[in-house]
Amino acid sequence: MTGTEPSLVGSLLDRRYRVDRLLARGGMSSVYRGVDTRLDRPVAIKIMDSRFADDRTFVDRFEREARSAARLHHPHVVAVHDQGFDTAGGPDERRAFLVMELVDGGTLRDLLDQRGALDLPLALTIAEQVLSALAAAHTEGLVHRDVKPENVLIGRGGGALGSGVVKVGDFGLVRAVASAGTTSASVILGTVAYLSPEQVTTGAASERGDVYSAGILLYEMLTGHVPYTADTAISVAYRHVNDDVPRPSEARADLPPALDDLVLRATRRDPDARPADAGAFLAELAEVRSQLGIPRAPVPVPAGPADAATEITDAEKTVPAMRAVTSQVPAGGPRGTQALPRGPLVAEQPPPPAEPMAAADAPQPRRRRWVALWLVVGLLLAGGIGAGVWWFTGGRYVDVPQVTGLDRTQAEQVLRRAELVPSFTEERHNTAPSGTVIRSDPESGSRALAGDEVTVVLSLGRPVVPDITPGSTVAQAEQAIRAVQLQPRRDAGADQYSADVPEGAVVTVSPKPGNQANIGDAVTIVVSKGPPPTPVPSVRGLSRDEAFQKLREAGFEPFDAGEEFAADVPAGHVTRTDPAEGATLTDAKRVGVYVSNAVEVPSVLGRQIDEALQILADAGLTSNAEDRRGRFAFVLDQDPDPGTLVQKGTTINLNVVP
Template sequence: MESRGAELSGTLLERRYRIDTMIARGGMSSVYLGLDTRLERPVAIKVMDSRLSGDRSFLDRLEREARTAARLHHPSVVGVYDQGVDHREDGELAYLVMEYIEGGTLRDVLHERGELPIPLALSVLEPILAALAAAHEAALVHRDIKPENVLIGRGGTVKVGDFGLVKAIAGAGTTSDSVILGTVAYLAPEQVATGAADARSDVYSAGLVLFEMLTGTPPYTGDTALSVAYRHVNNDVPAPSTLRQGIPAELDELVVRATRRDPSVRPADATAFLNELRRVRTSLGIHPVPIPVPPSKVAAKLPSYKPARDDDPPTEQITAIRDYTDGPTVVKPRVPTSAGPMGTRTMNRSDLPAMAQRQPAGDPAPEDAAPRPSKRDRERARGRRLALIWSVVITVLVAGVGGTAWWLASGRFAEVPQLIGQSLTKAQERLRAVDLVAKVVHEPHDEVPIDEVIRSDPQSGSKVLRGNEVALVVSTGLPEVPQVVAGASLADAERAIKEAKLQPARNASADDYSAEVPEGMVLKLVPGPGTKLKVGAAVTVALSKGRPPVPVPSIAGMTKEAAYAELRRLGFEPEDGGQDFSAEYEAGRVAKTDPPAGTKLDPKSSRRVKVMLSNAVTVPNVTNQRAKDAAKALREKGLDVEIQHLIPGRDDGTVINQSASPGTRVRPGTKIVLTCLF
């Protein structure tokens, strides 16, 4: 791989991707800094080992997994740009083209700092879990979460890489059901035992990464990969506080739950783990902090990125770097030798049982430099050895029978210690000391302080098979009114209140109208969510009475068409109410409504509104007209007419005055008196 890595520098893959500098190497692949000559952007190019590149099943699986990973559009996921196979005279090269992250990996941060401050560890883990949550939602399992696959770039951005790569490698003909594939320091027990992996396997690995960030070391170390794998299957991950003081009990419990050997008791997926992490961080009052960016060890030697030409200077090469673990790393991880093999690798699963029986060989006894003993001395020594052997055999048999009897009678059982009133951390330590497993159940309590044991099941003094669970009911303090969203059903609200150890209550006077919440659905809780109450205290559930009554609008003076449109817009049903006189509005305009404007109508009752139009007659100006013409004009308006002459003698004089001023609105049939001079 080293010589071939040097040969690849300057190579153009499929006439597009130029390989420049090797920046990481593992057992299955090498990673190069390169250039997409078409888009003129730097990229990370992962070139697979030749053993994999020649495997058709691997290439098919790699293409499928690359497509799936490329669909993960998330700010905490390393982008996958392309995948392909470059056909060369010396063989095929399968490769992935990925987003280049200038910076380093979480492994570099751990090497530089050792254990991380708690706020920093949580700030790093949160985007890791966010990336895994996006993958799990897309039904994609990473299978190889480790610090080397967590990249930290400019601005402290955290990204997870190598999605789907282990699954692609596992599908190649070079592996089988009897082979363990992955990074043993972070493999879940089910991956070691059966090869099965799901979202909970990623949760386990992420929990181990959090353990290492908090303590500066993985939980299991060993001289061989199999010895580490064996411990994953047969040992419980200890609480981080056993290696580092000052870790809060809530964080201890979170790590222990995420790394349980039984997948069913871990958080169901990364989303659930992320929610629990945020809850713990909030309860501890820990705020996110800036994430330090590891210095890039290749940045100073990067080639200038410009389109490749014949007159370009040769790409500068960096000396090949040995013993890299898989992953798009940019610097060499310096793993302590005591941590055991850390890289992605394959191992025979059939070798695991032998680990349980393997014992380290003792040093050979020194040779006897004394003269050879006589035959008589040898016979006496042989007799003494036989007597000693029989004594040992009899002692072992007696001890074995006695030990077996003790084990069958009482040795298999452990007595549950006194736990009530103990802190959660202390109670867990007491159970571990007698080979029992704590199952934590939280419950509110009026008097018992937070994180103190209220009771246990079985109770203290009970005999329990070693390795069994003991339920620790731990106080969360005073219960809080739960968060119930507006629009929830009454049954759901009452259930949530009861689960919070409070008592739901109804009070019709608390109900109110709402334009958003449907009638009969929850409007609010009284007191509001987050309020601390005593156990069993009442919480009133206020329901919506539906849409509030709407007042009839004022539409007087509008035309009939405009008035009808406005009523319909507000949800009313307009209908013809006939005519009515109004001195304010001319004929044909709305005079009034029934019910009157401002009347509030309940949406559940009738929403009909009668619209009455004005029948007022506007008196025209008839002065200076001849009496007969003026009278005719008024009668055509529906008015009555009376003509008076100041000087009798003529029947058709000129109108000099009218009893109703021009423009006055009067009722139909009103008498208008016209005064003429003659």
């Protein structure tokens, strides 16, 4: 919508949404404050320029992306209530519009403009809430594509008095606009400072691209400026593609190294080197914050553009006067979805003039009626003033009730009875049972405005060791473990051989999946060392040829290692191997085979002495009866017995007669 186009103030979109006041105008859309007349609630209405409505691709994608964004129900996401098309600007002007939650406050850009670099507790608190919103989107398969301070809103009513709530807006709109044939370079110029290298080079947008942009956002909050600036958008884009993001500590010396490393991990030029998605980034940020002992901080609500505008006096409360005030929005228009400031929903009209007084000679009863009327008016005014004094001096405040330990339903009932609006978030806790309230913000006993939102933190219970699929990469396992606020750990001594899981992939974790642990506990990742080595098979007692065949079938290279005596292994059969049976070999495959040289004692019982001695000599044995040769004598007994295995050269004792 351009500055020359007619204002849509006073229009009724889709016969439901009344357009009340222009808040901001940009090159692609204008943001109005309005009212949902059906539900009687204030809303923000973003009306796209009419040139987009003629592009069929844009229309289809706008509807699709709006439906996706509307699925996100998260305390840190600007809620999308409705979307549609209307001809409120005229019969020939069809415009797409979004109806969104009205956020009362400013943007992160406003806060950075007012304060410069943020202190560490505040910067990390804002980053956590932004990443929480992006993690919810990534879980739903939705990529933001345009993470920047202008799309981070800080509204009132998020907690203790003076504390704001962070909300991320404009999910999916960049993708819809980028699909339209009318897209110009201006779409890039406003966001190039936060674009990931792959978005610049290929246009590819993914969860890791959002991680990169969030890393640049954290860099800017810590230092007060983005890492790259130049005269042209092309020059900035070139730096994103070709340079590594510098350490934030180079611009701010008091930053701890852990924060430097966190920003650098999130802004690696290689997408695979970044955290896989916002949930993984959030887990790493929470770990760093815990290690450094940095507490969470209340988020101040910045003054938005309209907050700084000249206040409208009673005499100026007409439609022309209102348009004059809204024209003070910066000429550059919004740099993204703007925070929606406070202000009257519609221009107030002056009260009708009082009826002229009666003439002096009017009847006395008429004068008495006027006196009575003014008396009633006076009483009503007095009562109204008293009620107003009560309201503004304390009547509109309520005590925040105690909800710690209650379940969600009980907490909601207690808060609504106290005229407060509960908003639930979840986090893990080592002692609070799952589903019970850990704390509230504002905390119990503090004072809050009636109708304020109270953030209620529910316990998810203790972390549970995640179920890691065998074969997952170590990086995937580390991400899953950090996502449940546990600490991944590597121990080479715990690694195992596996016939099913490839070498280098995850076999399991310890403690086993499903076990509960405390926040920050270590979980050891057990990695596969590949298939287990084949043990040397047992070949003892087999013949030499049988042993060689069995070893070759097992993948070994057998060789003759020599002979040796074994009292229980026949000659020519295997006594042992080297390496021994059961041994596992990693590199060398050669196995030495030892064969028995035992001699089986032959039977010479009943033999004539000369014949017996010859049989023993042929077997390589000797006898104690050598001196009986030539005599007519026979063997009556022998020792060792026939069939005994003895060493070669053993003497056999013979008992001969006569």
